[in-house]
Amino acid sequence: AQSVTQLGSHVSVSEGALVLLRCNYSSSVPPYLFWYVQYPNQGLQLLLKYTTGATLVKGINGFEAEFKKSETSFHLTKPSAHMSDAAEYFCAVSDQGGNQFYFGTGTSLTVIP
Amino acid sequence: NAGVMQNPRHLVRRRGQEARLRCSPMKGHSHVYWYRQLPEEGLKFMVYLQKENIIDESGMPKERFSAEFPKEGPSILRIQQVVRGDSAAYFCASSQGQGASQPQHFGDGTRLSIL
Numbered sequence: 222a223q224s225v226t227q228l229g230s231h232v233s234v235s236e237g238a239l240v241l242l243r244c245n246y247s248s249s250v251p252p253y254l255f256w257y258v259q260y261p262n263q264g265l266q267l268l269l270k271y272t273t274g275a276t277l278v279k280g281i282n283g284f285e286a287e288f289k290k291s292e293t294s295f296h297l298t299k300p301s302a303h304m305s306d307a308a309e310y311f312c313a314v315s316d317q318g319g320n321q322f323y324f325g326t327g328t329s330l331t332v333i334p
Numbered sequence: 335n336a337g338v339m340q341n342p343r344h345l346v347r348r349r350g351q352e353a354r355l356r357c358s359p360m361k362g363h364s365h366v367y368w369y370r371q372l373p374e375e376g377l378k379f380m381v382y383l384q385k386e387n388i389i390d391e392s393g394m395p396k397e398r399f400s401a402e403f404p405k406e407g408p409s410i411l412r413i414q415q416v417v418r419g420d421s422a423a424y425f426c427a428s429s430q431g432q433g434a435s436q437p438q439h440f441g442d443g444t445r446l447s448i449l
Contacts, residue, residue, distance in 0.1 A: 264440035272435040324376035
Protein backbone atom coordinates (compact mmCIF):
# COMPACT_ATOMS: atom_id res chain seq x y z
CA ALA A 222 0.00 0.00 0.00
CA GLN A 223 1.04 3.53 -0.68
CA SER A 224 1.76 6.06 2.01
CA VAL A 225 1.69 9.81 1.61
CA THR A 226 3.52 12.22 3.84
CA GLN A 227 2.71 15.88 4.02
CA LEU A 228 5.35 17.68 6.02
CA GLY A 229 3.90 20.44 8.10
CA SER A 230 0.31 20.12 9.24
CA HIS A 231 0.08 23.91 9.47
CA VAL A 232 1.73 26.46 7.21
CA SER A 233 1.41 30.23 7.52
CA VAL A 234 2.46 32.68 4.84
CA SER A 235 2.00 36.37 4.33
CA GLU A 236 -0.29 37.59 1.59
CA GLY A 237 1.78 37.86 -1.58
CA ALA A 238 4.45 35.44 -0.39
CA LEU A 239 5.39 32.13 -1.94
CA VAL A 240 3.33 29.11 -0.96
CA LEU A 241 5.12 25.77 -0.70
CA LEU A 242 3.29 22.69 0.52
CA ARG A 243 5.26 19.47 0.63
CA CYS A 244 4.21 15.99 -0.35
CA ASN A 245 6.25 12.80 -0.50
CA TYR A 246 5.04 9.37 -1.41
CA SER A 247 6.37 5.87 -0.93
CA SER A 248 6.51 3.82 -4.07
CA SER A 249 9.16 2.42 -6.31
CA VAL A 250 6.78 2.72 -9.23
CA PRO A 251 5.65 6.27 -9.96
CA PRO A 252 2.02 6.58 -9.02
CA TYR A 253 -0.57 9.02 -10.20
CA LEU A 254 -0.48 12.17 -8.08
CA PHE A 255 -3.14 14.67 -7.12
CA TRP A 256 -3.59 17.77 -5.02
CA TYR A 257 -6.98 18.64 -3.58
CA VAL A 258 -8.17 21.67 -1.63
CA GLN A 259 -10.87 21.58 1.01
CA TYR A 260 -12.68 24.65 2.28
CA PRO A 261 -14.54 24.48 5.61
CA ASN A 262 -17.58 22.24 5.58
CA GLN A 263 -17.08 21.34 1.94
CA GLY A 264 -15.79 18.42 -0.04
CA LEU A 265 -12.46 18.19 -1.78
CA GLN A 266 -11.88 20.07 -5.00
CA LEU A 267 -9.26 18.90 -7.47
CA LEU A 268 -6.43 21.42 -7.91
CA LEU A 269 -4.22 19.49 -10.31
CA LYS A 270 -3.03 16.03 -11.22
CA TYR A 271 -0.02 14.28 -12.68
CA THR A 272 -0.39 11.05 -14.63
CA THR A 273 2.20 11.09 -17.41
CA GLY A 274 4.14 13.57 -19.51
CA ALA A 275 5.44 16.92 -18.37
CA THR A 276 6.51 16.81 -14.75
CA LEU A 277 5.51 20.39 -14.03
CA VAL A 278 1.75 20.49 -13.78
CA LYS A 279 -0.32 23.63 -13.70
CA GLY A 280 -3.64 23.68 -11.89
CA ILE A 281 -6.41 26.04 -10.98
CA ASN A 282 -6.08 29.24 -8.96
CA GLY A 283 -2.44 29.73 -9.95
CA PHE A 284 -1.14 26.58 -8.27
CA GLU A 285 1.37 24.23 -9.80
CA ALA A 286 3.25 21.13 -8.71
CA GLU A 287 6.33 19.35 -9.90
CA PHE A 288 6.77 15.60 -9.93
CA LYS A 289 10.32 14.65 -8.98
CA LYS A 290 10.84 10.93 -9.30
CA SER A 291 14.30 10.95 -7.73
CA GLU A 292 12.91 12.62 -4.62
CA THR A 293 9.53 10.82 -4.66
CA SER A 294 7.97 14.24 -4.20
CA PHE A 295 5.09 16.26 -5.60
CA HIS A 296 5.29 19.62 -3.85
CA LEU A 297 2.61 22.24 -4.44
CA THR A 298 3.57 25.87 -5.03
CA LYS A 299 2.02 29.21 -5.78
CA PRO A 300 4.15 32.30 -6.39
CA SER A 301 1.94 34.75 -4.52
CA ALA A 302 -0.53 33.80 -1.79
CA HIS A 303 -3.99 35.28 -1.73
CA MET A 304 -6.29 35.46 1.25
CA SER A 305 -8.73 33.17 -0.53
CA ASP A 306 -6.08 30.43 -0.60
CA ALA A 307 -6.56 29.77 3.11
CA ALA A 308 -7.84 26.19 3.27
CA GLU A 309 -6.81 22.60 3.89
CA TYR A 310 -4.72 20.99 1.18
CA PHE A 311 -4.46 17.26 0.61
CA CYS A 312 -1.98 15.35 -1.48
CA ALA A 313 -3.21 12.04 -2.85
CA VAL A 314 -1.68 9.20 -4.81
CA SER A 315 -3.09 6.20 -6.58
CA ASP A 316 -1.36 3.11 -7.90
CA GLN A 317 -1.37 2.53 -11.60
CA GLY A 318 -3.87 -0.25 -12.05
CA GLY A 319 -5.34 0.25 -8.59
CA ASN A 320 -8.63 1.60 -7.37
CA GLN A 321 -7.77 3.41 -4.21
CA PHE A 322 -6.64 6.91 -3.54
CA TYR A 323 -4.30 7.33 -0.60
CA PHE A 324 -4.46 10.70 1.09
CA GLY A 325 -1.99 12.56 3.21
CA THR A 326 -3.12 13.97 6.53
CA GLY A 327 -3.43 17.43 5.06
CA THR A 328 -1.79 20.83 5.45
CA SER A 329 -3.76 23.74 6.77
CA LEU A 330 -2.70 26.94 5.01
CA THR A 331 -3.16 30.26 6.76
CA VAL A 332 -2.61 33.48 4.85
CA ILE A 333 -1.67 36.47 6.97
CA PRO A 334 -2.76 39.89 5.68
CA ASN B 335 -25.82 21.38 -9.77
CA ALA B 336 -24.25 18.57 -11.74
CA GLY B 337 -21.75 17.66 -9.04
CA VAL B 338 -21.72 14.83 -6.55
CA MET B 339 -24.67 15.21 -4.23
CA GLN B 340 -24.64 13.87 -0.69
CA ASN B 341 -27.44 13.96 1.81
CA PRO B 342 -28.01 14.67 4.50
CA ARG B 343 -25.27 17.24 5.13
CA HIS B 344 -25.54 16.69 8.85
CA LEU B 345 -26.90 13.64 10.63
CA VAL B 346 -27.31 13.13 14.36
CA ARG B 347 -27.93 9.68 15.79
CA ARG B 348 -27.98 8.16 19.23
CA ARG B 349 -25.82 5.17 20.06
CA GLY B 350 -27.39 2.00 18.75
CA GLN B 351 -29.39 3.63 15.97
CA GLU B 352 -28.80 3.20 12.26
CA ALA B 353 -27.30 5.83 9.97
CA ARG B 354 -27.95 5.95 6.23
CA LEU B 355 -25.86 8.21 4.06
CA ARG B 356 -26.76 8.83 0.44
CA CYS B 357 -24.64 9.76 -2.54
CA SER B 358 -25.69 10.58 -6.08
CA PRO B 359 -22.66 10.61 -8.41
CA MET B 360 -22.02 13.15 -11.09
CA LYS B 361 -24.02 12.67 -14.26
CA GLY B 362 -22.34 10.09 -16.42
CA HIS B 363 -20.26 8.64 -13.59
CA SER B 364 -20.76 5.02 -12.67
CA HIS B 365 -17.93 4.62 -10.18
CA VAL B 366 -18.48 5.60 -6.56
CA TYR B 367 -16.06 5.74 -3.64
CA TRP B 368 -16.71 6.30 0.05
CA TYR B 369 -14.19 7.84 2.42
CA ARG B 370 -14.19 8.66 6.11
CA GLN B 371 -12.47 11.71 7.53
CA LEU B 372 -11.74 11.98 11.22
CA PRO B 373 -10.81 15.35 12.76
CA GLU B 374 -7.27 16.46 11.93
CA GLU B 375 -6.80 13.49 9.61
CA GLY B 376 -6.88 12.82 5.92
CA LEU B 377 -9.46 10.80 4.12
CA LYS B 378 -9.41 7.06 4.58
CA PHE B 379 -10.73 4.87 1.80
CA MET B 380 -13.66 2.66 2.71
CA VAL B 381 -15.23 1.12 -0.37
CA TYR B 382 -15.38 1.34 -4.16
CA LEU B 383 -18.53 0.43 -6.04
CA GLN B 384 -19.80 0.31 -9.56
CA LYS B 385 -23.44 -0.11 -10.43
CA GLU B 386 -24.76 -3.10 -8.46
CA ASN B 387 -21.25 -4.31 -7.62
CA ILE B 388 -18.80 -3.85 -4.78
CA ILE B 389 -15.36 -3.77 -6.35
CA ASP B 390 -13.14 -3.10 -3.37
CA GLU B 391 -14.25 -2.98 0.26
CA SER B 392 -10.86 -3.38 1.84
CA GLY B 393 -11.30 -0.21 3.90
CA MET B 394 -14.68 -1.08 5.35
CA PRO B 395 -14.95 -2.20 8.96
CA LYS B 396 -15.95 -5.84 9.05
CA GLU B 397 -19.01 -5.28 11.19
CA ARG B 398 -21.94 -2.84 11.14
CA PHE B 399 -20.91 -1.11 7.88
CA SER B 400 -22.32 -1.88 4.46
CA ALA B 401 -22.58 -0.13 1.12
CA GLU B 402 -24.61 -0.54 -2.01
CA PHE B 403 -24.99 1.14 -5.37
CA PRO B 404 -28.22 -0.13 -6.93
CA LYS B 405 -29.08 -0.03 -10.58
CA GLU B 406 -31.47 2.81 -9.88
CA GLY B 407 -30.96 5.44 -7.24
CA PRO B 408 -28.10 6.71 -5.14
CA SER B 409 -25.33 4.83 -3.44
CA ILE B 410 -26.02 4.16 0.23
CA LEU B 411 -23.55 3.80 3.06
CA ARG B 412 -25.26 2.16 5.99
CA ILE B 413 -23.96 2.02 9.54
CA GLN B 414 -25.87 -0.17 11.95
CA GLN B 415 -25.83 0.19 15.75
CA VAL B 416 -23.72 3.32 15.64
CA VAL B 417 -21.14 4.04 18.32
CA ARG B 418 -19.39 7.24 19.38
CA GLY B 419 -16.35 6.35 17.31
CA ASP B 420 -18.41 6.50 14.12
CA SER B 421 -18.61 10.28 14.46
CA ALA B 422 -16.82 11.62 11.40
CA ALA B 423 -17.31 13.26 8.05
CA TYR B 424 -18.15 10.78 5.32
CA PHE B 425 -17.34 11.76 1.78
CA CYS B 426 -18.48 10.24 -1.45
CA ALA B 427 -16.59 10.64 -4.69
CA SER B 428 -17.35 9.56 -8.22
CA SER B 429 -15.34 9.07 -11.37
CA GLN B 430 -16.20 8.62 -14.99
CA GLY B 431 -14.21 5.50 -15.58
CA GLN B 432 -12.12 2.92 -13.94
CA GLY B 433 -8.48 3.46 -13.43
CA ALA B 434 -6.18 5.18 -11.06
CA SER B 435 -5.61 8.12 -13.40
CA GLN B 436 -9.24 9.14 -13.33
CA PRO B 437 -9.70 12.05 -10.94
CA GLN B 438 -12.33 11.60 -8.30
CA HIS B 439 -14.93 14.32 -7.82
CA PHE B 440 -16.11 14.79 -4.26
CA GLY B 441 -19.38 15.71 -2.65
CA ASP B 442 -19.60 18.09 0.29
CA GLY B 443 -19.84 15.22 2.75
CA THR B 444 -22.15 14.07 5.50
CA ARG B 445 -21.14 15.00 9.01
CA LEU B 446 -22.29 12.26 11.34
CA SER B 447 -22.53 12.99 15.04
CA ILE B 448 -23.29 10.27 17.56
CA LEU B 449 -24.81 11.33 20.86
